[in-house]
Amino acid sequence: MTLEQRLEEYQAVIDDLTFPTVKKWKSTHPEGKVVGMFPVYTPYELPHAAGMLPVGLYGAGGKVDIDHADSRIQSFVCSIARSTLELGLRDLTKDFDALWFTSICDVARNLSGVWETNFPRQAVRYIHYPQNMTSPAALEHYRTELKQLVLMLEEIGGAHVTDDRLRRSIAAYNEQRRLCGELYKIKEQYPWLLSTWEAYVILRIGTLIPLEEHVEILKAAIPEVRARKRPPRDYVRVLLEGSFCEQPPLELIKVLEESGCAIADDDLLMHTRWFTEDVPTGGDPFLSLAEAYINKARYSSVRHYGPRPRKEEFLKKIKDQKVDGVIFAAPKFCEPALLDYVLFKDELEKAGIAYLGFEYEEKMGVFESIRTQAETFVESVMFFS
Amino acid sequence: MDTHQSDEQKFRYQGLGRDLQKNLLTAWYDRIEGAADAGRKVAYLFVPGNIAEFLRVFDFELVFPEVNALQCGVRKTSGDLILKAEDVGYSPDVCGYVKNDIGMMLAGNVGPSGHKLPKPDLLLCAYCGCTTFIKWFEALSHFYDVPLVMLDVPYMRSGKIEETDRKYIVSQLKELIPICEKITGKKFDHDKLTEIIKHSTEAEELWVDILHSAKHRPSPFDSYFEAVFFMAPIYVLRGLPECTGYYREAMKEITERIEHGVGPIPEEKVRVVIEGPPPWPHFRAFWEMLKKWGVCAVASSYSKVGGFWDHGFRHDPSRPLESIAEYCLTCYTNLSLPMRTELLRSYAEEYSADAILIHSVKSCRSFSVGQADMRDQFTRIWDIPTLLIESDLADPRYFQAAQLRNRIDAFFESLEHKRLVRA
Ligand code: SF4
Ligand code: SF4
Numbered sequence: 001m002t003l004e005q006r007l008e009e010y011q012a013v014i015d016d017l018t019f020p021t022v023k024k025w026k027s028t029h030p031e032g033k034v035v036g037m038f039p040v041y042t043p044y045e046l047p048h049a050a051g052m053l054p055v056g057l058y059g060a061g062g063k064v065d066i067d068h069a070d071s072r073i074q075s076f077v078c079s080i081a082r083s084t085l086e087l088g089l090r091d092l093t094k095d096f097d098a099l100w101f102t103s104i105c106d107v108a109r110n111l112s113g114v115w116e117t118n119f120p121r122q123a124v125r126y127i128h129y130p131q132n133m134t135s136p137a138a139l140e141h142y143r144t145e146l147k148q149l150v151l152m153l154e155e156i157g158g159a160h161v162t163d164d165r166l167r168r169s170i171a172a173y174n175e176q177r178r179l180c181g182e183l184y185k186i187k188e189q190y191p192w193l194l195s196t197w198e199a200y201v202i203l204r205i206g207t208l209i210p211l212e213e214h215v216e217i218l219k220a221a222i223p224e225v226r227a228r229k230r231p232p233r234d235y236v237r238v239l240l241e242g243s244f245c246e247q248p249p250l251e252l253i254k255v256l257e258e259s260g261c262a263i264a265d266d267d268l269l270m271h272t273r274w275f276t277e278d279v280p281t282g283g284d285p286f287l288s289l290a291e292a293y294i295n296k297a298r299y300s301s302v303r304h305y306g307p308r309p310r311k312e313e314f315l316k317k318i319k320d321q322k323v324d325g326v327i328f329a330a331p332k333f334c335e336p337a338l339l340d341y342v343l344f345k346d347e348l349e350k351a352g353i354a355y356l357g358f359e360y361e362e363k364m365g366v367f368e369s370i371r372t373q374a375e376t377f378v379e380s381v382m383f384f385s
Numbered sequence: 386m387d388t389h390q391s392d393e394q395k396f397r398y399q400g401l402g403r404d405l406q407k408n409l410l411t412a413w414y415d416r417i418e419g420a421a422d423a424g425r426k427v428a429y430l431f432v433p434g435n436i437a438e439f440l441r442v443f444d445f446e447l448v449f450p451e452v453n454a455l456q457c458g459v460r461k462t463s464g465d466l467i468l469k470a471e472d473v474g475y476s477p478d479v480c481g482y483v484k485n486d487i488g489m490m491l492a493g494n495v496g497p498s499g500h501k502l503p504k505p506d507l508l509l510c511a512y513c514g515c516t517t518f519i520k521w522f523e524a525l526s527h528f529y530d531v532p533l534v535m536l537d538v539p540y541m542r543s544g545k546i547e548e549t550d551r552k553y554i555v556s557q558l559k560e561l562i563p564i565c566e567k568i569t570g571k572k573f574d575h576d577k578l579t580e581i582i583k584h585s586t587e588a589e590e591l592w593v594d595i596l597h598s599a600k601h602r603p604s605p606f607d608s609y610f611e612a613v614f615f616m617a618p619i620y621v622l623r624g625l626p627e628c629t630g631y632y633r634e635a636m637k638e639i640t641e642r643i644e645h646g647v648g649p650i651p652e653e654k655v656r657v658v659i660e661g662p663p664p665w666p667h668f669r670a671f672w673e674m675l676k677k678w679g680v681c682a683v684a685s686s687y688s689k690v691g692g693f694w695d696h697g698f699r700h701d702p703s704r705p706l707e708s709i710a711e712y713c714l715t716c717y718t719n720l721s722l723p724m725r726t727e728l729l730r731s732y733a734e735e736y737s738a739d740a741i742l743i744h745s746v747k748s749c750r751s752f753s754v755g756q757a758d759m760r761d762q763f764t765r766i767w768d769i770p771t772l773l774i775e776s777d778l779a780d781p782r783y784f785q786a787a788q789l790r791n792r793i794d795a796f797f798e799s800l801e802h803k804r805l806v807r808a
Contacts, residue, residue: 072758074775076478076747081754105516109540110754113722117758125542126721131512131519132537137556141539144549304512304519304535311527333478335750339520342474343527359476 003224006217007198010205011250017060017087021208022095025053033097033157037207038084038111039245040104040302041271042127043289045279046149047098048211049169050158056207056271057099058247059083062362064090072114078333079362080246081107088119097156098123100149103131104245104302105336123156125149133294133306142290166285172211174279179218180206180272184265186225188321191262192233194225196240197253203269204247235262236381237323241314241344242330242337244270244300248360255367256327259374264321267300274298301336310340311347318353324381325354327374332359354381395645402615402635409618409631411498418500420446426569429505429525432691434513434538434713438581438624438700439558443569448502449621450521454485454779456497458665464781466492481748481779483521490528504529506568509561511536514719515751534564538713541721546714554710578705581624585700589692591632592619596695598639599683600736603653605642608736609682610672611649613663620691654679655797658732660686660725660759661744661752666781671744674790678797682742684732686725689717722755726762733769740770740800746778770803772796 001009013021022034035047036057047054060083068089069082087093099122101112112126128145130138150161159165180203187194202221206214240256244267256263279292297303299313318326326348330337341357348355356377358370420427428445430436437447457463466488467481473491475484489495494502508531510522519535526533536557539550562573595615599608606612615635622628642648657675659682664671675682689695693715701708713719720728733741741763745753756773763771774792777783 070757071761073754074745074747074757077750077754103516103540106751107754109514109516110722110750112542113725114755114758116723117726117762126540128539128542130537132535132557134535135537135557135560137553137560138537141549141553301520302516304523306535307532309526310523333750335479335517336520338476338479339483339517339524341476343524345474346527357474 003221006221007201010201013208014201014204015061015063017063017092019055019092019095019208022053022055025210026095029053031157033153034095035153036093036096036099037271038099038101038108039080039269039271040102040300041274041293041297042100042102043146043149044211044271045166045169045173045289046146046161047153047158048172049161049166050150050153052097052153052158053210055096056204056269057084057093058204058207059362060087061247062249062364072118073111076333077107078246078331080331081111083362085111085114085118088115093122096122098125098152100125100127102127103129105334107335108245123152125152129303130294131304133304138294139287139290142293143284143286146286146289163285167281170279170285170288171281172215174281176206176211176215176218177273177275178278179215179222182222183218183225184273186222188264190232191235191237191264192230193228195254195257196263196266196268197250197257200247200250200253200268203272206272207269234260236260236325236378237262237264237321239264239318239321239323239326240266240268240329241326242301242328242334242341243268244302244337246331246334246362248329248331249362249364249367251367252329252360252364252370255371256374259371260378261327261374263327264323265317270298270300301340311343314344315347315351325356325377327377328355328357330357330359332361354384396641398634398638398641401638402611405631405634406614406617409622409627413622414496414498414500417446417448417496417502420503426506427503428507428509429522430509431511431513431518432620433515433518433716433718434511434536435620435623435691436509436511436536436558436709436713437621438578438585438705439561439709440507440509440565441581441624442574442578443565443571445507445565445569447621448505450486450525451482452617452621453489453496453502454482455665457485457489458779459668460497461666461781462497463666463779467780479748480517480521481746481777483517483524485779486521487524487528490525505531507565508533509536510534511538511713513538513713513716514540517749517751534561536561536713538719541714541719541724544721544724546711550714551707551710554713555706558706558709575705579702582700582702582705582708584626584629585623586702588619588623588629588632589694589699591629591636592616593694594636595632595639596684596688598643599681601643602737603646603648604656604681604683604736605639605648607649607682608688609659609663609685610668612682612685612688616688616691623692648681650676650679650681652679653681655740655800656681656683656736656738658682658684658729658736658738658741659744660729660741660756662687662690662746662749662778663744664746664776664784665778667776667784667786670784670786671789674793675742678793678801680742680797683736683738686717686729691716693717693720718751722759726759729759730763730767730769733763733767738769740772740796743771743773745773745775747775747783748777748780770796770800
């Protein structure tokens, strides 16, 4: 099967809201447990080390009407929270044994509470990530938090997570992150060989299947992408910022690319590239994961930055990636993205860098206005540079 | 002996709570404005999880951006300030308080009472539940070019105080000492902290007495519409002797009302528990909509955002840092959704309420996400009549008076009808 055909196949799996990969895994692992992982970053290593299947929960991508969730969460809330709950209320997440939400925002926090009351059969956990990055106490606190998560997994029937098991899982996820990074490097250097929407599909399928299968997919895809015979094109190089949690419709990414943007880097599916370097595989693995979160994570609007402000990292990325402009695409109602937008754009205005900003929703059906804005943006950047 | 006392003789203390509160707050804003001249440093912090006692050891003047925002709301200036923030790129959908504050800063940082507000010397972000707090202070750090100092308060995710969370906060408080010493040039003084906390504890006792007074029938006190004024000193002046003095005086007003069997409205017909912050720009109008039905709020969650004392917690002079940590953990904003739901339910029982009213604030997802689910539980599981209405706490555009009035009228009419049927 060609890569293109495989992409179509992955896409069909991603679009299938009945979680077919989970069903398949459960049929071969009758005692196995599945943990739903709400974005942005969630420690996949832990359920993996407990012999469980961690699965990304990324809403419904606009493929479901919000009929039931409306009576639980009002309309002025991002799509991912409402559609994820809708999946639950339609019984589509019944194969999940546990769900993890993290301290990214007030919505995810309260969604964890709504889930806890509405689905008593599922074990729900809200993970507190350290926000005080300069406090030495944060490390120990988060290490304890990770240990408690493991206890929870063991309680619901996971294998005992020994340090060795966890080290092996850390090594396995290091490899996955390295491969995802490699794929992104190709996109950054030779955007005509791999478009962002293709990279997205390759990464996204990984949130639905066992890690080992995804590593194989990545290993097969990378050389195939490199070997593609596609002629270089003229692009405007952009950074896509703000889409770190709720994922934009794939159509939107395609529209941006068709308008002449090469997305040199982005924050889509961020957990696949969360750490800037490998998590150490020796020593205390809980400490390693905790330390990596505090000191080796990429900047994100949902993680407080500590002594080095996020805007510095953002400007550094712009410089390193040699982009011509920035596209802010934020989910409607997403406070972390929309509040940071103002600060980022302020920096861009000071530095004289072009940008375009808009909001999206899962259910968005018409992209013409965005296409026009993107085309005008591309033209103006080309003209001015 | 003449048993017919005139109203003047009968009611010597009415209005005291409001008037004294106003004077105290004006004096506080005067001090903030004059901080530089008095050689005092200024700390910005949030009401929930405010470590006022700790900062007072270093003689910081305390500025609470939320209090500025709410006062702008009451004085009806928030609408214009919000638009100012939207002019620089803030979305119409983000927290109205943040936009109000940033709009105010952009307009020259003149506070709601006309005082010129100084820049922060310390920007202390206690992450006490609301994640928007962090984003808000990150923005202030950007605009003022002042580093943000974080006090990370873990959310009450397991439904109780975890030892690891308490320890973590205490460690951070200890790490904060040298930072404050450096900014103010003043040494940390343990005995001074103990003294300050003693004032807090005393004020907390009195405040709880006022809150509990609403168990009387009729309730002498509206635990929402009046509490928002009565609670101001314990939120922003806690630890100062005048704060304790205030509650002693305010208590006289309440005691007098109990003695004479009067309350905030002429005739109490319906007792409710209210969840959510008020719509500040239409505070009066909202109250009138409820007064019309003889509604008295006997308990509310909003009066617990800056501290939750009525179920027993007190700052403790013998465990200063530990009790500050517990204070931060238990503020209403830091309670998990199931804890909030249970608290409101228990209030309905404790205070013999007839209904629960949820004022859902569109731009405050910290409060509002999940409130529809709460309503569902109140009505379905506990059979407590519950009304959920939506507007905003700062943005006047979201207050649809006619629509709100219709919903409120329909709800209380049906409540009245049900009572008649039952009777
Ligand atoms: S999209 Fe934004 S607001 Fe919604 S859950 Fe994610 S981070 Fe929170
Ligand atoms: S979201 Fe709500 S709790 Fe948070 S800062 Fe805004 S008004 Fe306050």
